[in-house]
Ligand code: HEM
Ligand SMILES: [Cu+2]
């Protein structure tokens with residue numbers, strides 16, 4: 107059977123994997139990192155819009171199409187918490203706000219959702235990072251934080 | 257061992273055809289880094305569109321080359337170890353299906369009718385022949401596998417108390433994984449996509465097609481990798497001048513792959529809507545399970561190499577490393593395999609980032625991802641294929657290797673290139689640089705509103721590394737085709753170097769039988785995937801008509817027209 111060294115190595119490998127899995131839970135718990143929520147779909151998600159829930163809470167409903175996002179520019183006061191909802195009206199699109207680790211897929215017939223807090227002012231780019239046809243490289247939107255409203 | 261001429265020729269075709277196509281794949285690899293670095297700001301170059309070329313790059317390099325090679329190497333492995341030639345008619349049918357399918361798909365891609373990338377995500381629509389061709393390629397590989405299963409069953413009847421040779425075990429495990437995972441993609445393609453692309457069915461469930469694709473897609477990466485693992489276990493220690501530290505470790509590793517390669521595909525869909533968090537978390541954790549056989553392999557191979565180094569007179573703790581035959585042109589295969597292993601250290605570690613559930617949000621679909629997988633598929637997998645394709649060609653034709661010194665340095669040059677290339681892409685990914693994007697048109701075009709200066713340095717590194725990779729690829733082609741075209745000097749044979757085992761081990765029956773493992777595989781698969789498929793069926797509220805990549809309006813199906 108396996109010798110002493112090999113048993114040690116398998117033990118260490120299991121331990122290291124356990125450590126990684128612990129880190130994964132730590133990131134979920136302490137850092138509140140999570141993947142998209144899984145919501146039931148209805149047609150209302152195909153209306154692109156921004157709505158203010160209360161003073162510091164916003165909801166943005168994005169609709170991705172070949173080859174733009176609607177709304178293409180969103181203004182948010184600094185310090186707000188924002189729910190992003192993303193769906194697609196045609197092919198699969200990506201939805202990436204790199205600085206905030208927002209990373210969702212826009213799929214027709216389904217809706218992805220995540221929540222982010224914007225503490226720092228700035229212009230946050232939303233980049234489509236899934237190939238969606240010949241205009242894919244043009245597909246970017248902006249979230250402008252702490253901008254005088256339009 | 258001597259092989260009959262028809263079988264030799266079938267194997268040689270299975271090496272020659274994909275390497276010929278690979279010239280396109282490698283050419284467009286270079287073009288991709290050129291476009292992405294903003295050296296050119298065009299949607300196409302020399303009549304080849306960026307995304308059309310990227311489709312060719314992905315399909316040829318990652319599907320055609322790897323599948324053909326796995327079959328060619330499988331034929332040789334089974335024949336050599338079980339001392340029985342594959343059945344001629346089955347092998348002929350298999351190679352015809354594979355070549356025919358590849359030609360169909362290649363036609364569709366080259367005509368620009370299938371620029372949907374190698375993942376062909378619906379509702380982007382490709383030409384039906386693209387789907388059909390890919391399906392035939394896969395079915396062709398099944399035919400070869402079924403034949404090996406018959407050969408093996410006969411062999412096992414006569415040798416029930418003898419351990420199955422490790423290379424044969426690895427080959428059978430690998431093709432079992434392949435057969436099971438390709439069932440899902442065959443269903444996706446034949447039942448869902450072909451009728452839909454022909455206009456017979458109006459719409460498809462996009463979430464379902466993506467989930468079926470990734471049921472196949474992750475196992476695909478193990479299908480690429482296991483032929484290389486077989487070489488690491490059964491050939492590399494011998495080339496190094498030593499012995500395999502433990503054969504049992506290899507058996508355990510292969511069976512763990514059988515259990516865990518498939519039920520983790522949802523880790524490619526962490527960002528997808530319509531699949532619940534619980535399923536994603538479960539499959540993320542299972543992914544760490546599949547890291548265990550790779551840890552085992554890393555130890556076993558390192559121990560085998562250390563033994564080889566010490567046999568060559570190494571003293572002290574690390575000196576054995578420098579005693580290994582890195583630049584010995586007689587064992588050039590060592591260079592190909594060891595460089596692959598070096599790249600794989602980084603490939604494996606970066607892969608753990610991708611697998612880590614919410615951490616995946618940092619890098620998903622950014623340039624990090626191609627940065628990572630060029631350290632795996634364009635690392636150990638590709639280098640093992642390059643080295644072994646030259647080895648097998650030279651043996652099966654009885655020809656000497658053309659330019660053996662150049663052949664020896666190819667893997668080193670490639671490795672330097674990939675390390676630079678992947679550093680650039682992974683760094684870019686951390687800065688949000690998207691993958692699958694013709695950056696030169698907008699993000700790396702100073703004239704464009706979308707210009708992003710942060711990605712200049714990262715894409716330049718990609719260009720530098722990609723240029724070196726291209727040069728190494730070119731040298732490989734010269735050696736490969738040069739060997740093919742030179743004069744025969746010896747009898748054609750197939751003789752793999754075979755590592756002896758360091759420990760004498762007793763046969764452990766459970767690691768020499770398939771049935772219980774197949775049952776366990778089925779159970780795990782069922783538990784991991786039934787909920788995922790149910791989610792896509794329940795949560796996706798609207799099916800989608802087909803779209804061409806060039807047009808935001810859907811293709812009107814013939815049904816609606818009537
Ligand atoms: C000269 C050598 C190569 C260069 C310069 C190169 C470069 C690249 C680049 C820049 C990308 C990303 C393009 C994008 O996302 O926009 C890419 C994608 C890819 N490469 Fe390579 N590559 C090379 C060789 C290989 C090899 C040998 C393999 C596999 C055996 C491979 C497999 C892939 C795959 C599967 C993709 C993903 C395609 C997709 O996203 O649809 N590449 N390559
Ligand atoms: Cu898009």
Ligand SMILES: [Cu+2]
Nearest residue numbers: 473474523524
């Ligand atoms: Cu995977």
